[in-house]
Amino acid sequence: MPLDQDACQAQAVDAGRVSSVRRFLPSDEAVQDLAQVFGLLADPGRLRLLATLLEGGEMCVCDLAAATGQSMSAASHALRLLRAHRVVKVRRSGRMAYYSLADSHVRMLFDLAITHIGHGEGGPDDV
Amino acid sequence: MPLDQDACQAQAVDAGRVSSVRRFLPSDEAVQDLAQVFGLLADPGRLRLLATLLEGGEMCVCDLAAATGQSMSAASHALRLLRAHRVVKVRRSGRMAYYSLADSHVRMLFDLAITHIGHGEGGPDDV
DNA sequence: TGAACATATGAGTAATCGTTCAACTGTTGT
DNA sequence: ACAACAGTTGAACGATTACTCATATGTTCA
Numbered sequence: 001m002p003l004d005q006d007a008c009q010a011q012a013v014d015a016g017r018v019s020s021v022r023r024f025l026p027s028d029e030a031v032q033d034l035a036q037v038f039g040l041l042a043d044p045g046r047l048r049l050l051a052t053l054l055e056g057g058e059m060c061v062c063d064l065a066a067a068t069g070q071s072m073s074a075a076s077h078a079l080r081l082l083r084a085h086r087v088v089k090v091r092r093s094g095r096m097a098y099y100s101l102a103d104s105h106v107r108m109l110f111d112l113a114i115t116h117i118g119h120g121e122g123g124p125d126d127v
Numbered sequence: 128m129p130l131d132q133d134a135c136q137a138q139a140v141d142a143g144r145v146s147s148v149r150r151f152l153p154s155d156e157a158v159q160d161l162a163q164v165f166g167l168l169a170d171p172g173r174l175r176l177l178a179t180l181l182e183g184g185e186m187c188v189c190d191l192a193a194a195t196g197q198s199m200s201a202a203s204h205a206l207r208l209l210r211a212h213r214v215v216k217v218r219r220s221g222r223m224a225y226y227s228l229a230d231s232h233v234r235m236l237f238d239l240a241i242t243h244i245g246h247g248e249g250g251p252d253d254v
Numbered sequence: 255t256g257a258a259c260a261t262a263t264g265a266g267t268a269a270t271c272g273t274t275c276a277a278c279t280g281t282t283g284t
Numbered sequence: 285a286c287a288a289c290a291g292t293t294g295a296a297c298g299a300t301t302a303c304t305c306a307t308a309t310g311t312t313c314a
Binding site: 013039043045070071073074077078094095096 | 260271272273274275280281282
Binding site: 013014015017018020021022024025026028030031032033034035036037038039041042043044047048051052055056059060062063066067068096103105108109110112113114115116117 | 140141142144145147148149151152153155157158159160161162163164165166168169170171174175178179182183186187189190193194195223230232235236237239240241242243244
């Protein structure tokens with residue numbers, strides 16, 4: 001899905017506005033990164049892991065798995081992803097691995113999203 | 128993926144901490160909703176649509192498609208999703224449909240996520 | 255009425271994602 | 285050295301996702 005000048009076959013209604021707005025859009029690269037960050041938060045298992053770390057601080061994989069109701073394998077896979085994107089960090093001690101949140105943005109993203117879903121009166125509309 | 132009491136076969140290292148944390152985790156339903164909201168923002172096409180609306184205000188589907196480099200069909204599908212979750216809203220006038228952001232949380236989520244990716248020094252680590 | 259148009263939508267398809275299973279690494283205690 | 289353990293990892297499979305194509309709906313203008 002390249003952002004080509006003429007990717008849309010239809011004629012723009014307000015061509016000036018379109019090209020003006022396009023100059024201010026985030027770069028392709030930035031958009032990709034953003035999408036990846038949000039994608040990390042788009043899974044219930046990972047979300048529960050983050051909520052658990054938010055609440056309980058540093059915890060080992062086994063406890064995280066137990067607290068979030070996942071298998072250890074699933075938790076480990078999930079943590080690996082979060083770690084790769086620097087959302088969580090590990091401290092290793094013997095055979096244990098202790099995970100914790102890497103930065104505070106997560107809590108804010110969390111709270112903002114919660115206030116958003118609090119906004120709506122019910123579930124999603126089916127349009 | 129039920130949040131069963133014993134979903135994790137491994138013995139918890141700190142059972143007290145685990146069960147204490149679990150009482151404060153968001154409900155299953157809340158987690159699902161959160162994941163859906165973040166999932167909405169996890170796609171480059173939708174992200175570009177939102178960035179465009181953030182920058183350009185109310186715009187018709189055709190211009191949105193042109194500005195974001197998608198086919199009109201793709202844009203329409205994406206807007207439908209965003210609309211179902213009350214992230215954008217439509218105003219119809221004749222055969223045109225003018226879309227705009229439904230609330231301001233989007234901008235904040237955007238900015239927060241951007242500062243997060245600004246944090247890292249490069250792309251994701253491959254662990 | 256009929257053609258051009260703006261948008262919406264259903265079906266189909268290719269790609270991505272999350273889980274499980276099984277195997278593997280490295281550590282601890284006997 | 286051996287077994288139990290905490291965690292990691294790769295492959296495989298089922299589910300979900302986002303696109304394209306074709307078609308449908310409703311609007312405007314001649």
